[in-house]
Amino acid sequence: MNTLVFDGRSGASGDMLLAALIAVGANRSALSPIEDALNLSFSVDTTVKNGIDSTTVSVLLDGESHDTDSPTSHTNSHEPHDEHDHSHDHSHSHDHSHVGHAHEQAHPSDETDPGHTHTHTHGDNTPAEGHGPHRSYTEVISIVESMDLPKPVINNAKGAFRRLGEAETKIHGESLDSIHFHEVGADDAIADITGTMALLFELNPDRVVTTPIAVGGGDVEMSHGIYPIPAPAVAEIATDAAWSIQGGPIEAELCTPTAAAILAEIADGVDYFPTLNTTHSGYGAGKKTFPHHPNVLRATVGTSGDRLPRERISVLETNLDDATPETLGGLQQTLKKVGARDVSIVPVTMKKSRPGHLVKVIVRPEDAERVAYTLATETGTLGIREHGAGHRWTAHRSFETVSLEHDGETYEVAVKVATTESGAQYDVSTEYDDAAAMAEATDIPIREIMRRAESVVHDRS
Numbered sequence: 001m002n003t004l005v006f007d008g009r010s011g012a013s014g015d016m017l018l019a020a021l022i023a024v025g026a027n028r029s030a031l032s033p034i035e036d037a038l039n040l041s042f043s044v045d046t047t048v049k050n051g052i053d054s055t056t057v058s059v060l061l062d063g064e065s066h067d068t069d070s071p072t073s074h075t076n077s078h079e080p081h082d083e084h085d086h087s088h089d090h091s092h093s094h095d096h097s098h099v100g101h102a103h104e105q106a107h108p109s110d111e112t113d114p115g116h117t118h119t120h121t122h123g124d125n126t127p128a129e130g131h132g133p134h135r136s137y138t139e140v141i142s143i144v145e146s147m148d149l150p151k152p153v154i155n156n157a158k159g160a161f162r163r164l165g166e167a168e169t170k171i172h173g174e175s176l177d178s179i180h181f182h183e184v185g186a187d188d189a190i191a192d193i194t195g196t197m198a199l200l201f202e203l204n205p206d207r208v209v210t211t212p213i214a215v216g217g218g219d220v221e222m223s224h225g226i227y228p229i230p231a232p233a234v235a236e237i238a239t240d241a242a243w244s245i246q247g248g249p250i251e252a253e254l255c256t257p258t259a260a261a262i263l264a265e266i267a268d269g270v271d272y273f274p275t276l277n278t279t280h281s282g283y284g285a286g287k288k289t290f291p292h293h294p295n296v297l298r299a300t301v302g303t304s305g306d307r308l309p310r311e312r313i314s315v316l317e318t319n320l321d322d323a324t325p326e327t328l329g330g331l332q333q334t335l336k337k338v339g340a341r342d343v344s345i346v347p348v349t350m351k352k353s354r355p356g357h358l359v360k361v362i363v364r365p366e367d368a369e370r371v372a373y374t375l376a377t378e379t380g381t382l383g384i385r386e387h388g389a390g391h392r393w394t395a396h397r398s399f400e401t402v403s404l405e406h407d408g409e410t411y412e413v414a415v416k417v418a419t420t421e422s423g424a425q426y427d428v429s430t431e432y433d434d435a436a437a438m439a440e441a442t443d444i445p446i447r448e449i450m451r452r453a454e455s456v457v458h459d460r461s
Contacts, residue, residue, distance in 0.1 A: 001422040003276060004205035006267065007298040008213035011254025014192025015057050016284040017262055020299035023055035023282025026199035033148045034194050038187050042195065047285050050294035054285035059188040061126040137165040137176055143190060149198060156197040160261040167236035189258055196262050205301065210267045212244045216254035233257035243269025250293055271311045276302030306422045308393040314365045315387040316372055321356035323379055328357060331378065338374045339367030395419060402453045411438040413453045425461045428454045
C-alpha cells in the first residue's frame, strides 16, 4: 500500500502543504489549471530552515512564474517577499506564514532567513495573499467548480471549504449560505486548497495519514479580539477530523484553519510515524524562522504491508469492594468522557473473602492523569495502579447504513465495519439497538435482521 505521511510536529499551513507535496515528488504542472483560472502563479523555490533544505511555494499575481532549480542568476538572503501578518477572523487567517502572539507586522529579524537562495525573473512579484474580495461560501464553491480540474480534486476542495464554512457557522451562529470568508475566500487561499488537492491527485497515494498536528501556543489577534491558540476555527475543524492536535512546541500559531480543513478532508490520524519502506521524503517550509524549531512540514511516501493500526496506551487499574451497582454502571460513560479508550469491570474476590470488582481502564498515556483523577473521585478508591505505556492493535472502524425492506416499509440499520490499515474488510457487526428496533416493529427475529444487514455489507465489498 502506497502511503503518504505528514509529520505534524511543527504544524501546517496551506503553502507548507503545497511545498511538501512538490518536495516529495508531485509534479508542479498539476497546478497549471489553477493558475489559468485565478490569473496567478505558484512560485516554487528552495530555502534552508535550521539546517534543513526545504521547498517553498508562494502564490503571486499577474502570472509571474518564479520556479528555480538552482541559484544561478542572483542570491537573496531574505524571504521571497516581505511578510506582514494580518488580523483574521477564525478561519480567516492567512496561510503563508506561522505567526506569533498577535498578527502584527513582522520584524525584519523575523523575515531574515540566512540560508535562503533563489533565482527569479524580476517582475511585479506581487504576493496574492489576501487579494480578492471577501467571498461567500457559495461564491467560493462556484469558483472551484468552474476550474478545469479532475472531479476528485474539485470534490476534495469543496469538502475542505465546506469544513471551513461549517466551522464558521458554529462559531458565529450563521447559516452556511450567509457565511462570508475573509482571507480564506481570497485568491491565494483558494489556490492553496485547490492546489494541494491537485498535487495530491497527481501523487496518487493509496492512503494519507498525519501524526498529531502541533498548534503552538499563546494568543492570536483577530478582528473580534485576542483569542488563545488554537484559533476557534482550527479547534472546531479538529473536532470532526480523524487526527488529533497537540499544544506547543513553541509560543506561536502553528496550524492555520486552511491547513486544518485540508488535512481533515484528506488524512487519517496516527499517533506516531508508521512503519514504511520509504521511497521519497521532502520538506515544505513556512515563511517564519524560529530559533530552535525548523518551521517545516515533512512529507514521506513509502509502501507498507497490511496490518492493524497500532496506538500507544497505558492501563489503569483499581480494586473496589464497596462500589454500588449505580456507580459501576456509570463508569463506562463517565470515564470515556475524559479520555478513556475502553473500560472493563471484572468481579474478583478481595481480602477477607469479600466480593469486589477490578476496574481496568485503557487510556492514551497523555490522558492517564485526568482519567485516574476522575476514576478516584467517582468511586472513592484510595489508589490506582498504572501499567507502563505499551501498545494495542485495533481495527479501523466505520459505520455503514443498510436499508432493509419489510411489508413496504424501509428500516435503516447501522453496521460496524472493521478494516485493516489498507482498508481490507475482515469483520462486520450489526448495531444491536437498530436491529432490535426493527425486530420490535416487524416481529422478525433480531438474529435474522442482523444476518440480512451484514449480508448487504458483505455484498458491497
